[in-house]
Amino acid sequence: MDALLKLPSRPFFLPLLLLSLSSILSAPTTASSAVIGVTYRSPPPSPPSSTGGNSSLPTPPLQPEAIAYAVSALGFGAVRLPFPDPDLIRALTFTNASLFLSIPNSLLPSLASNRSLGVHWIRVHVLPFYPRSRFAVISVGDAVSQLELLLPAIRNVHLALQDLGIKDIPVSTTFSFLDVVIRPVPPSLAAFREPMGEQLIHPLLRFLKRTNSKFLVTLQPYTANQLYFQMPRHLALFQGGGELSFDHNYGTESEYHSLFEMMLDAVYNCLKRAGYESMAVVVAGTGWPSSAVDEDGIAESDANTAYAQVYLKSLIAFSGSDKRRPGCNLEEVYIDELMDAQSESKQRGTQQWGVLDSNLSSKYSVFGSLFDSVNPYPPSDEEVGEGPWFARIWKLICLVLIYVFVRKQLIVCVRLVVPERPGRWIVSQFGWNLGWQFGWGRLQFDGGQ
Ligand SMILES: *[C@@H]1O[C@H](CO)[C@@H](O)[C@H](O)[C@H]1NC(C)=O
Ligand SMILES: *[C@@H]1O[C@H](CO)[C@@H](O)[C@H](O)[C@H]1NC(C)=O
Ligand SMILES: *[C@@H]1O[C@H](CO)[C@@H](O)[C@H](O)[C@H]1NC(C)=O
Ligand SMILES: *[C@@H]1O[C@H](CO)[C@@H](O)[C@H](O)[C@H]1NC(C)=O
Numbered sequence: 169m170d171a172l173l174k175l176p177s178r179p180f181f182l183p184l185l186l187l188s189l190s191s192i193l194s195a196p197t198t199a200s201s202a203v204i205g206v207t208y209r210s211p212p213p214s215p216p217s218s219t220g221g222n223s224s225l226p227t228p229p230l231q232p233e234a235i236a237y238a239v240s241a242l243g244f245g246a247v248r249l250p251f252p253d254p255d256l257i258r259a260l261t262f263t264n265a266s267l268f269l270s271i272p273n274s275l276l277p278s279l280a281s282n283r284s285l286g287v288h289w290i291r292v293h294v295l296p297f298y299p300r301s302r303f304a305v306i307s308v309g310d311a312v313s314q315l316e317l318l319l320p321a322i323r324n325v326h327l328a329l330q331d332l333g334i335k336d337i338p339v340s341t342t343f344s345f346l347d348v349v350i351r352p353v354p355p356s357l358a359a360f361r362e363p364m365g366e367q368l369i370h371p372l373l374r375f376l377k378r379t380n381s382k383f384l385v386t387l388q389p390y391t392a393n394q395l396y397f398q399m400p401r402h403l404a405l406f407q408g409g410g411e412l413s414f415d416h417n418y419g420t421e422s423e424y425h426s427l428f429e430m431m432l433d434a435v436y437n438c439l440k441r442a443g444y445e446s447m448a449v450v451v452a453g454t455g456w457p458s459s460a461v462d463e464d465g466i467a468e469s470d471a472n473t474a475y476a477q478v479y480l481k482s483l484i485a486f487s488g489s490d491k492r493r494p495g496c497n498l499e500e501v502y503i504d505e506l507m508d509a510q511s512e513s514k515q516r517g518t519q520q521w522g523v524l525d526s527n528l529s530s531k532y533s534v535f536g537s538l539f540d541s542v543n544p545y546p547p548s549d550e551e552v553g554e555g556p557w558f559a560r561i562w563k564l565i566c567l568v569l570i571y572v573f574v575r576k577q578l579i580v581c582v583r584l585v586v587p588e589r590p591g592r593w594i595v596s597q598f599g600w601n602l603g604w605q606f607g608w609g610r611l612q613f614d615g616g617q
Contacts (some may be wrong), residue, residue, distance in 0.1 A: 201488040202498045205246025205268065205304075207505040207521065208235060210253050230507075230528070232259035238506060238528055239263050246304055248502040252293050257301065263467060266302040268502065269293060270342065271325065274311045278319040278590055283380045286328030295332060305450065305499060307384055311344040315368050321374070326379060335370070337485070338381035341372070342452045345387050346396060349434050353397065355424075357436035357443055371445045382499060383444075385435055386453035389427040390470070390479075403427050405456075405475055406482030427452065428483065436496040448499045454483065455504035458531055460519040471519065477532045 174254055238257040247260055248268035260267060271279065271289060277283050294303060305331075308322045318341055326339045351357045360369045368609065376383060388398075389404040402408065408425035424430045432451070439447050456479035460471035478501060487501045508522035526528055 174472060181437070182445040191237040203245040203266070203450075203500045204484055205248055205265070205500055206239065206242070206244045206504040207248040207250065207256045207502050208507065209241075209505060209509075210249070210251050210256060211259060228364040232256040234528060235506070236260050236263050238524060239265055242530075244503075244521065246500055246502065247314055247506075254292055254296070257293060257297050258399050261297050261301045261528075268304045268307065268450075270307040270310050270502070271321075273312055273314075274472075275319050276309050276312060276314060276317045279308065279324055280317040282335070282402050283324040283328055283331075286321075286324045287331055290325070290328050290332055294334065294337070298334060300339075305338045305340055305382055306383065307340055307342045307452070310342045310452075311347060311386070312341060315364065318368060319371060322375065326375075338376075340376060340381045340384050342384040342386060345385055345435070346392055348385070349431075350429060350436055352434040355430050355437055358437045360438050365442070370442060373439070373447065375440055376447065377444060382448040382450050383435070383439065384450045385452050385454060386504075387428060387431045387435075388454060388504070389431065391425060392431065397427060401426060401470060401475075405478050406486065407478070426482070426486070432496065432498065445495060446497060448497045450499050451501040453502050455521050457479065457519040457521050458508075461516055463517045480532065523562055558562065 171215060204334040206258060230251070232255045239260065240299065244265055245327060246266045246402075247263075248270070250270045251268075251272060252269045257267065257269075275285070275289070284339060294306075308325050309318065312318050322339055329337055329339065331336070345352075348359050348361055348369065350361045351359060359365065373383070373510040377383070393399055393401075393404045397404075403424075404427045406426040406428065424433070432449070435449060436445075438447060439449070456476040457468075458473045458476045459473040460468040462468060482500065483503070485496070502525065504521045506522060507524045507528070508526045509518065523532065
Protein backbone atom coordinates (compact mmCIF):
# COMPACT_ATOMS: atom_id res chain seq x y z
CA MET A 169 0.00 0.00 0.00
CA ASP A 170 2.79 2.35 0.90
CA ALA A 171 4.76 1.43 -2.20
CA LEU A 172 1.76 2.19 -4.41
CA LEU A 173 1.33 5.57 -2.85
CA LYS A 174 4.98 6.48 -3.26
CA LEU A 175 5.11 5.75 -6.98
CA PRO A 176 3.05 8.60 -8.47
CA SER A 177 5.17 11.32 -6.93
CA ARG A 178 8.36 10.30 -8.75
CA PRO A 179 7.19 10.09 -12.37
CA PHE A 180 5.54 13.45 -11.99
CA PHE A 181 8.31 15.50 -10.45
CA LEU A 182 11.46 13.92 -11.81
CA PRO A 183 10.78 14.70 -15.50
CA LEU A 184 9.69 18.22 -14.58
CA LEU A 185 12.86 18.76 -12.64
CA LEU A 186 15.07 17.29 -15.36
CA LEU A 187 13.29 19.36 -17.98
CA SER A 188 13.88 22.61 -16.16
CA LEU A 189 17.46 21.64 -15.34
CA SER A 190 18.26 20.71 -18.93
CA SER A 191 16.81 23.95 -20.23
CA ILE A 192 19.00 25.89 -17.84
CA LEU A 193 22.11 23.89 -18.60
CA SER A 194 21.65 24.08 -22.35
CA ALA A 195 21.09 27.83 -22.34
CA PRO A 196 24.76 28.93 -22.20
CA THR A 197 25.87 26.67 -25.07
CA THR A 198 23.14 27.87 -27.42
CA ALA A 199 23.96 31.49 -26.63
CA SER A 200 27.59 31.16 -27.73
CA SER A 201 28.41 32.21 -31.23
CA ALA A 202 31.71 32.26 -33.03
CA VAL A 203 33.67 35.48 -33.36
CA ILE A 204 33.83 36.60 -37.01
CA GLY A 205 37.28 37.66 -38.06
CA VAL A 206 39.06 38.42 -41.30
CA THR A 207 42.37 37.47 -42.87
CA TYR A 208 44.68 40.22 -44.04
CA ARG A 209 47.67 39.24 -46.15
CA SER A 210 50.06 42.13 -46.36
CA PRO A 211 51.34 42.66 -49.86
CA PRO A 212 54.67 40.93 -50.44
CA PRO A 213 57.60 43.02 -49.20
CA SER A 214 59.30 43.24 -52.60
CA PRO A 215 58.36 46.45 -54.49
CA PRO A 216 56.13 45.85 -57.54
CA SER A 217 58.80 46.99 -59.99
CA SER A 218 58.79 43.58 -61.64
CA THR A 219 55.40 44.23 -63.26
CA GLY A 220 56.95 46.08 -66.21
CA GLY A 221 57.82 49.41 -64.64
CA ASN A 222 54.52 51.07 -65.57
CA SER A 223 54.70 54.17 -63.44
CA SER A 224 51.49 55.67 -64.82
CA LEU A 225 49.51 53.57 -62.32
CA PRO A 226 51.55 53.39 -59.13
CA THR A 227 49.95 51.36 -56.36
CA PRO A 228 50.34 53.43 -53.22
CA PRO A 229 51.52 51.41 -50.21
CA LEU A 230 48.57 50.91 -47.91
CA GLN A 231 49.02 52.53 -44.56
CA PRO A 232 48.53 50.19 -41.58
CA GLU A 233 46.07 52.75 -40.21
CA ALA A 234 43.89 52.32 -43.31
CA ILE A 235 43.77 48.58 -42.75
CA ALA A 236 42.95 49.03 -39.07
CA TYR A 237 40.21 51.49 -40.00
CA ALA A 238 38.71 49.04 -42.53
CA VAL A 239 38.72 46.24 -39.96
CA SER A 240 36.86 48.24 -37.35
CA ALA A 241 34.50 49.89 -39.88
CA LEU A 242 33.41 46.46 -41.10
CA GLY A 243 32.97 45.31 -37.51
CA PHE A 244 35.33 42.35 -37.51
CA GLY A 245 36.12 41.04 -34.03
CA ALA A 246 39.39 39.37 -34.97
CA VAL A 247 42.14 39.60 -37.60
CA ARG A 248 44.35 36.85 -38.91
CA LEU A 249 47.75 37.97 -40.12
CA PRO A 250 49.53 35.25 -42.13
CA PHE A 251 52.49 37.63 -42.54
CA PRO A 252 52.48 39.72 -39.38
CA ASP A 253 54.18 43.06 -39.48
CA PRO A 254 54.91 45.04 -36.29
CA ASP A 255 53.59 48.32 -37.74
CA LEU A 256 50.33 46.66 -38.68
CA ILE A 257 50.02 45.00 -35.27
CA ARG A 258 50.54 48.40 -33.66
CA ALA A 259 47.82 49.98 -35.80
CA LEU A 260 45.42 47.12 -35.04
CA THR A 261 46.00 47.61 -31.32
CA PHE A 262 43.68 50.60 -31.57
CA THR A 263 40.83 48.48 -32.89
CA ASN A 264 39.11 46.10 -30.55
CA ALA A 265 39.96 43.11 -32.74
CA SER A 266 41.92 40.18 -31.35
CA LEU A 267 44.93 38.97 -33.34
CA PHE A 268 45.78 35.63 -34.91
CA LEU A 269 49.45 35.71 -35.89
CA SER A 270 51.09 33.14 -38.13
CA ILE A 271 54.79 32.46 -38.11
CA PRO A 272 55.81 31.97 -41.76
CA ASN A 273 56.70 28.41 -42.84
CA SER A 274 60.17 29.54 -43.89
CA LEU A 275 61.14 30.09 -40.24
CA LEU A 276 60.20 26.58 -39.15
CA PRO A 277 63.53 24.79 -39.68
CA SER A 278 65.37 27.37 -37.54
CA LEU A 279 62.57 27.56 -34.97
CA ALA A 280 62.52 23.80 -34.48
CA SER A 281 66.18 23.79 -33.46
CA ASN A 282 66.65 27.23 -31.90
CA ARG A 283 64.42 28.45 -29.14
CA SER A 284 66.10 31.85 -28.98
CA LEU A 285 64.81 32.54 -32.47
CA GLY A 286 61.33 32.02 -31.02
CA VAL A 287 62.13 34.44 -28.22
CA HIS A 288 63.37 36.94 -30.79
CA TRP A 289 60.20 36.61 -32.88
CA ILE A 290 57.99 37.12 -29.82
CA ARG A 291 60.05 40.13 -28.76
CA VAL A 292 59.41 41.80 -32.13
CA HIS A 293 55.81 40.76 -32.85
CA VAL A 294 54.13 40.30 -29.47
CA LEU A 295 55.93 41.80 -26.52
CA PRO A 296 55.66 45.50 -27.49
CA PHE A 297 51.89 45.20 -27.85
CA TYR A 298 51.14 42.86 -24.98
CA PRO A 299 48.78 42.87 -23.12
CA ARG A 300 47.15 45.87 -24.76
CA SER A 301 46.43 43.83 -27.91
CA ARG A 302 44.52 40.64 -27.40
CA PHE A 303 46.34 37.76 -29.08
CA ALA A 304 43.87 34.99 -29.89
CA VAL A 305 46.49 32.48 -31.01
CA ILE A 306 49.93 32.13 -32.63
CA SER A 307 49.96 29.66 -35.49
CA VAL A 308 53.34 28.11 -36.18
CA GLY A 309 53.19 27.74 -39.94
CA ASP A 310 50.27 27.37 -42.30
CA ALA A 311 49.60 24.07 -44.13
CA VAL A 312 53.13 22.96 -43.29
CA SER A 313 54.64 20.18 -45.39
CA GLN A 314 57.75 19.52 -43.27
CA LEU A 315 55.72 17.77 -40.61
CA GLU A 316 58.67 16.49 -38.58
CA LEU A 317 59.59 20.11 -37.75
CA LEU A 318 56.15 21.10 -36.63
CA LEU A 319 55.95 19.82 -33.08
CA PRO A 320 59.48 20.91 -32.04
CA ALA A 321 58.83 24.38 -33.49
CA ILE A 322 55.48 24.71 -31.73
CA ARG A 323 57.05 23.61 -28.43
CA ASN A 324 59.84 26.15 -28.82
CA VAL A 325 57.43 29.01 -29.46
CA HIS A 326 55.35 27.95 -26.47
CA LEU A 327 58.48 27.83 -24.29
CA ALA A 328 59.67 31.17 -25.67
CA LEU A 329 56.39 32.74 -24.54
CA GLN A 330 56.85 31.18 -21.10
CA ASP A 331 60.42 32.53 -20.98
CA LEU A 332 59.05 36.01 -21.53
CA GLY A 333 56.40 35.55 -18.88
CA ILE A 334 53.45 35.35 -21.27
CA LYS A 335 51.16 32.56 -20.21
CA ASP A 336 47.82 33.29 -21.90
CA ILE A 337 48.59 33.13 -25.63
CA PRO A 338 47.87 29.70 -27.10
CA VAL A 339 50.23 28.26 -29.74
CA SER A 340 49.05 25.96 -32.51
CA THR A 341 49.40 25.40 -36.25
CA THR A 342 47.02 25.81 -39.18
CA PHE A 343 45.94 22.79 -41.19
CA SER A 344 44.19 22.69 -44.51
CA PHE A 345 41.05 20.54 -44.47
CA LEU A 346 41.83 18.22 -47.38
CA ASP A 347 45.40 17.70 -46.12
CA VAL A 348 44.32 16.20 -42.82
CA VAL A 349 40.81 14.74 -43.21
CA ILE A 350 40.00 11.56 -45.13
CA ARG A 351 36.54 10.19 -45.95
CA PRO A 352 34.77 13.49 -45.16
CA VAL A 353 31.49 12.24 -46.73
CA PRO A 354 29.49 11.29 -44.79
CA PRO A 355 30.99 13.36 -41.98
CA SER A 356 30.44 10.66 -39.37
CA LEU A 357 33.07 8.50 -41.10
CA ALA A 358 35.71 11.22 -41.27
CA ALA A 359 39.08 10.55 -39.66
CA PHE A 360 42.52 12.07 -39.62
CA ARG A 361 44.74 10.97 -42.47
CA GLU A 362 47.22 8.26 -41.50
CA PRO A 363 50.08 7.99 -40.72
CA MET A 364 49.93 11.76 -40.09
CA GLY A 365 47.17 11.21 -37.52
CA GLU A 366 49.15 8.82 -35.32
CA GLN A 367 52.54 10.43 -35.79
CA LEU A 368 51.71 14.11 -35.67
CA ILE A 369 48.12 15.05 -34.94
CA HIS A 370 47.60 12.90 -31.86
CA PRO A 371 50.73 14.20 -30.08
CA LEU A 372 49.81 17.69 -31.22
CA LEU A 373 46.28 17.37 -29.84
CA ARG A 374 47.74 16.21 -26.54
CA PHE A 375 49.92 19.33 -26.50
CA LEU A 376 47.01 21.59 -27.47
CA LYS A 377 44.85 20.18 -24.72
CA ARG A 378 47.58 20.48 -22.11
CA THR A 379 48.29 24.11 -23.03
CA ASN A 380 44.63 25.06 -23.44
CA SER A 381 45.11 25.83 -27.13
CA LYS A 382 42.92 25.37 -30.21
CA PHE A 383 42.69 23.32 -33.40
CA LEU A 384 43.08 25.61 -36.44
CA VAL A 385 41.84 24.53 -39.85
CA THR A 386 41.00 26.25 -43.12
CA LEU A 387 37.70 25.18 -44.72
CA GLN A 388 37.24 26.29 -48.31
CA PRO A 389 34.05 24.82 -49.78
CA TYR A 390 34.74 26.65 -53.07
CA THR A 391 38.09 24.98 -53.64
CA ALA A 392 37.22 21.68 -51.97
CA ASN A 393 34.12 21.31 -54.13
CA GLN A 394 36.15 21.79 -57.31
CA LEU A 395 38.94 19.47 -56.22
CA TYR A 396 37.08 16.81 -54.31
CA PHE A 397 33.39 16.92 -53.47
CA GLN A 398 31.85 17.84 -56.85
CA MET A 399 28.56 18.61 -55.15
CA PRO A 400 25.82 20.89 -56.48
CA ARG A 401 26.72 24.54 -56.19
CA HIS A 402 23.73 25.46 -54.04
CA LEU A 403 25.11 23.24 -51.31
CA ALA A 404 28.46 25.00 -51.35
CA LEU A 405 26.55 28.28 -51.14
CA PHE A 406 24.55 27.35 -48.01
CA GLN A 407 21.37 27.07 -50.06
CA GLY A 408 20.58 23.46 -49.10
CA GLY A 409 17.24 24.50 -47.68
CA GLY A 410 17.11 21.55 -45.31
CA GLU A 411 16.32 18.81 -47.82
CA LEU A 412 19.88 17.54 -47.93
CA SER A 413 20.14 14.95 -45.27
CA PHE A 414 22.13 11.77 -45.22
CA ASP A 415 24.65 10.14 -43.01
CA HIS A 416 22.71 7.29 -41.53
CA ASN A 417 25.82 5.64 -40.17
CA TYR A 418 26.17 4.80 -36.53
CA GLY A 419 22.45 5.23 -36.04
CA THR A 420 22.58 9.00 -36.26
CA GLU A 421 20.82 10.90 -38.98
CA SER A 422 22.25 14.30 -39.66
CA GLU A 423 20.86 17.07 -41.77
CA TYR A 424 23.19 19.46 -43.48
CA HIS A 425 22.38 22.72 -45.18
CA SER A 426 25.80 23.36 -46.57
CA LEU A 427 29.14 21.95 -47.49
CA PHE A 428 30.75 24.17 -44.89
CA GLU A 429 28.61 22.61 -42.18
CA MET A 430 29.50 19.13 -43.41
CA MET A 431 33.20 19.91 -43.45
CA LEU A 432 33.04 21.40 -39.98
CA ASP A 433 31.20 18.34 -38.73
CA ALA A 434 33.83 16.12 -40.35
CA VAL A 435 36.54 17.99 -38.40
CA TYR A 436 34.52 17.64 -35.25
CA ASN A 437 34.13 13.89 -35.81
CA CYS A 438 37.87 13.51 -36.40
CA LEU A 439 38.55 15.19 -33.08
CA LYS A 440 35.92 13.07 -31.40
CA ARG A 441 37.39 9.88 -32.84
CA ALA A 442 40.82 10.91 -31.59
CA GLY A 443 39.36 11.50 -28.12
CA TYR A 444 39.42 15.30 -28.13
CA GLU A 445 35.75 16.04 -28.49
CA SER A 446 35.76 19.27 -26.54
CA MET A 447 38.77 20.80 -28.31
CA ALA A 448 38.14 24.39 -29.40
CA VAL A 449 38.01 24.69 -33.19
CA VAL A 450 38.95 27.78 -35.19
CA VAL A 451 38.13 28.07 -38.89
CA ALA A 452 41.28 29.92 -39.87
CA GLY A 453 40.11 30.77 -43.36
CA THR A 454 36.99 30.46 -45.48
CA GLY A 455 35.50 32.54 -48.25
CA TRP A 456 34.39 32.73 -51.85
CA PRO A 457 36.26 34.46 -54.69
CA SER A 458 34.46 37.26 -56.51
CA SER A 459 36.47 36.54 -59.62
CA ALA A 460 38.88 33.88 -60.73
CA VAL A 461 40.81 33.22 -63.90
CA ASP A 462 42.26 29.75 -64.37
CA GLU A 463 45.63 28.84 -65.84
CA ASP A 464 44.23 28.87 -69.38
CA GLY A 465 42.93 32.40 -68.95
CA ILE A 466 39.29 31.30 -68.70
CA ALA A 467 37.12 32.94 -66.06
CA GLU A 468 35.54 30.53 -63.58
CA SER A 469 31.80 31.11 -63.70
CA ASP A 470 31.16 30.19 -60.05
CA ALA A 471 33.47 32.93 -58.88
CA ASN A 472 31.34 36.05 -58.95
CA THR A 473 30.27 38.82 -56.63
CA ALA A 474 26.68 37.60 -56.27
CA TYR A 475 27.69 34.11 -55.12
CA ALA A 476 30.42 35.50 -52.86
CA GLN A 477 27.89 37.74 -51.19
CA VAL A 478 25.45 34.85 -50.62
CA TYR A 479 28.25 32.73 -49.19
CA LEU A 480 29.56 35.36 -46.79
CA LYS A 481 26.12 36.37 -45.61
CA SER A 482 25.10 32.77 -44.92
CA LEU A 483 28.44 32.00 -43.30
CA ILE A 484 28.01 34.84 -40.84
CA ALA A 485 24.45 33.78 -40.08
CA PHE A 486 25.57 30.18 -39.56
CA SER A 487 28.47 31.11 -37.28
CA GLY A 488 26.19 33.18 -35.09
CA SER A 489 23.37 30.68 -34.94
CA ASP A 490 22.70 28.02 -32.37
CA LYS A 491 21.88 25.44 -35.04
CA ARG A 492 25.43 24.20 -35.09
CA ARG A 493 26.21 20.68 -34.04
CA PRO A 494 25.94 20.63 -30.25
CA GLY A 495 29.30 19.95 -28.68
CA CYS A 496 31.30 21.43 -31.53
CA ASN A 497 33.22 24.18 -29.85
CA LEU A 498 33.62 26.67 -32.72
CA GLU A 499 35.38 29.74 -31.36
CA GLU A 500 36.37 31.89 -34.32
CA VAL A 501 35.76 32.01 -38.07
CA TYR A 502 38.12 34.05 -40.25
CA ILE A 503 36.85 35.24 -43.61
CA ASP A 504 39.30 35.05 -46.51
CA GLU A 505 40.06 37.85 -46.91
CA LEU A 506 40.02 41.57 -46.25
CA MET A 507 41.41 42.82 -49.56
CA ASP A 508 41.98 41.66 -53.08
CA ALA A 509 45.55 41.02 -54.05
CA GLN A 510 47.08 44.18 -55.43
CA SER A 511 47.40 43.34 -59.08
CA GLU A 512 46.44 45.80 -61.76
CA SER A 513 44.92 43.31 -64.14
CA LYS A 514 43.24 39.99 -63.73
CA GLN A 515 46.10 37.72 -64.65
CA ARG A 516 46.01 34.01 -65.34
CA GLY A 517 45.65 31.79 -62.33
CA THR A 518 44.58 34.56 -60.00
CA GLN A 519 41.57 34.67 -57.71
CA GLN A 520 40.16 37.70 -55.93
CA TRP A 521 38.93 36.80 -52.46
CA GLY A 522 38.71 40.25 -50.92
CA VAL A 523 35.74 41.72 -49.13
CA LEU A 524 37.26 45.02 -50.26
CA ASP A 525 38.76 46.05 -53.56
CA SER A 526 42.47 46.71 -53.62
CA ASN A 527 41.61 50.41 -53.27
CA LEU A 528 39.63 49.67 -50.08
CA SER A 529 36.16 50.20 -51.53
CA SER A 530 33.58 47.66 -50.42
CA LYS A 531 32.54 45.07 -52.98
CA TYR A 532 29.46 43.91 -51.18
CA SER A 533 26.89 46.58 -50.62
CA VAL A 534 25.25 44.68 -47.78
CA PHE A 535 28.46 43.84 -46.00
CA GLY A 536 28.50 46.69 -43.54
CA SER A 537 25.01 45.91 -42.36
CA LEU A 538 25.54 42.16 -42.15
CA PHE A 539 26.86 42.35 -38.65
CA ASP A 540 23.93 44.38 -37.34
CA SER A 541 21.08 42.44 -38.86
CA VAL A 542 19.75 39.21 -37.49
CA ASN A 543 20.24 36.48 -40.06
CA PRO A 544 18.41 33.34 -39.07
CA TYR A 545 20.10 30.09 -40.00
CA PRO A 546 18.94 28.07 -41.83
CA PRO A 547 17.18 30.91 -43.64
CA SER A 548 13.69 29.32 -43.54
CA ASP A 549 13.56 28.95 -39.76
CA GLU A 550 12.41 31.61 -37.33
CA GLU A 551 14.89 33.13 -34.98
CA VAL A 552 13.94 33.21 -31.34
CA GLY A 553 15.36 36.51 -30.25
CA GLU A 554 15.60 36.97 -26.53
CA GLY A 555 17.97 39.47 -25.04
CA PRO A 556 20.65 38.06 -22.73
CA TRP A 557 19.25 40.03 -19.76
CA PHE A 558 15.87 38.42 -20.33
CA ALA A 559 17.45 34.97 -20.48
CA ARG A 560 19.29 35.63 -17.23
CA ILE A 561 16.14 36.71 -15.36
CA TRP A 562 14.30 33.72 -16.77
CA LYS A 563 17.05 31.42 -15.52
CA LEU A 564 16.86 32.98 -12.08
CA ILE A 565 13.10 32.44 -11.91
CA CYS A 566 13.57 28.81 -12.96
CA LEU A 567 16.20 28.28 -10.29
CA VAL A 568 13.96 29.74 -7.57
CA LEU A 569 11.04 27.56 -8.68
CA ILE A 570 13.23 24.47 -8.74
CA TYR A 571 14.55 25.29 -5.31
CA VAL A 572 11.02 25.61 -3.92
CA PHE A 573 9.90 22.37 -5.56
CA VAL A 574 12.95 20.39 -4.57
CA ARG A 575 12.87 21.63 -1.00
CA LYS A 576 9.24 20.75 -0.47
CA GLN A 577 9.54 17.38 -2.19
CA LEU A 578 12.60 16.53 -0.15
CA ILE A 579 10.56 17.15 2.95
CA VAL A 580 7.85 14.90 1.55
CA CYS A 581 10.40 12.23 0.65
CA VAL A 582 11.85 12.24 4.11
CA ARG A 583 8.35 11.78 5.51
CA LEU A 584 7.65 9.00 3.01
CA VAL A 585 10.77 7.15 4.04
CA VAL A 586 10.00 7.48 7.76
CA PRO A 587 6.21 7.68 7.88
CA GLU A 588 4.85 8.37 11.31
CA ARG A 589 1.45 7.14 10.26
CA PRO A 590 1.24 5.19 6.95
CA GLY A 591 -1.66 5.31 4.53
CA ARG A 592 -3.97 8.31 4.08
CA TRP A 593 -1.82 10.70 6.06
CA ILE A 594 0.90 10.67 3.38
CA VAL A 595 -1.55 11.54 0.61
CA SER A 596 -3.04 14.45 2.48
CA GLN A 597 0.38 15.72 3.49
CA PHE A 598 1.46 15.55 -0.14
CA GLY A 599 -1.61 17.40 -1.32
CA TRP A 600 -1.06 20.06 1.27
CA ASN A 601 2.46 20.60 -0.02
CA LEU A 602 1.27 21.09 -3.58
CA GLY A 603 -1.44 23.48 -2.46
CA TRP A 604 1.06 25.44 -0.45
CA GLN A 605 3.33 25.81 -3.46
CA PHE A 606 0.70 27.10 -5.83
CA GLY A 607 -0.82 29.33 -3.20
CA TRP A 608 2.60 30.81 -2.55
CA GLY A 609 3.12 31.40 -6.25
CA ARG A 610 -0.18 33.28 -6.59
CA LEU A 611 0.52 35.36 -3.55
CA GLN A 612 3.83 36.54 -4.95
CA PHE A 613 2.44 37.53 -8.33
CA ASP A 614 -0.52 39.38 -6.77
CA GLY A 615 1.85 41.22 -4.50
CA GLY A 616 3.97 42.30 -7.44
CA GLN A 617 1.11 44.04 -9.27
C1 LIG B 1 51.20 51.73 -68.58
O1 LIG B 1 49.75 51.67 -68.48
C2 LIG B 1 49.07 52.49 -69.39
C3 LIG B 1 47.58 52.42 -69.10
O2 LIG B 1 47.26 51.48 -68.17
C4 LIG B 1 49.39 52.00 -70.81
O3 LIG B 1 48.76 52.85 -71.74
C5 LIG B 1 50.91 52.05 -71.03
O4 LIG B 1 51.22 51.50 -72.29
C6 LIG B 1 51.61 51.23 -69.94
N1 LIG B 1 53.05 51.39 -70.09
C7 LIG B 1 53.91 50.37 -69.96
C8 LIG B 1 55.35 50.72 -70.11
O5 LIG B 1 53.54 49.23 -69.73
C1 LIG C 1 35.91 44.71 -27.20
O1 LIG C 1 35.91 43.29 -27.26
C2 LIG C 1 35.55 42.65 -26.06
C3 LIG C 1 35.72 41.17 -26.22
O2 LIG C 1 35.30 40.72 -27.47
C4 LIG C 1 34.13 43.05 -25.71
O3 LIG C 1 33.77 42.47 -24.50
C5 LIG C 1 34.04 44.57 -25.61
O4 LIG C 1 32.71 44.95 -25.38
C6 LIG C 1 34.54 45.22 -26.88
N1 LIG C 1 34.57 46.66 -26.71
C7 LIG C 1 34.12 47.50 -27.63
C8 LIG C 1 34.27 48.95 -27.32
O5 LIG C 1 33.64 47.11 -28.67
C1 LIG D 1 69.47 31.16 -32.70
O1 LIG D 1 68.69 32.34 -32.95
C2 LIG D 1 69.27 33.51 -32.45
C3 LIG D 1 68.30 34.65 -32.65
O2 LIG D 1 67.92 34.78 -33.97
C4 LIG D 1 70.61 33.76 -33.17
O3 LIG D 1 71.21 34.91 -32.66
C5 LIG D 1 71.52 32.56 -32.93
O4 LIG D 1 72.72 32.71 -33.66
C6 LIG D 1 70.82 31.27 -33.35
N1 LIG D 1 71.62 30.12 -32.96
C7 LIG D 1 71.94 29.16 -33.81
C8 LIG D 1 72.75 28.05 -33.26
O5 LIG D 1 71.57 29.20 -34.97
C1 LIG E 1 38.30 50.92 -56.80
O1 LIG E 1 38.68 50.04 -57.85
C2 LIG E 1 37.61 49.56 -58.64
C3 LIG E 1 38.19 48.64 -59.68
O2 LIG E 1 39.15 47.84 -59.15
C4 LIG E 1 36.88 50.74 -59.29
O3 LIG E 1 35.76 50.25 -60.01
C5 LIG E 1 36.41 51.69 -58.21
O4 LIG E 1 35.81 52.82 -58.81
C6 LIG E 1 37.57 52.12 -57.36
N1 LIG E 1 37.10 52.97 -56.28
C7 LIG E 1 37.71 54.07 -55.89
C8 LIG E 1 37.09 54.82 -54.77
O5 LIG E 1 38.75 54.44 -56.41
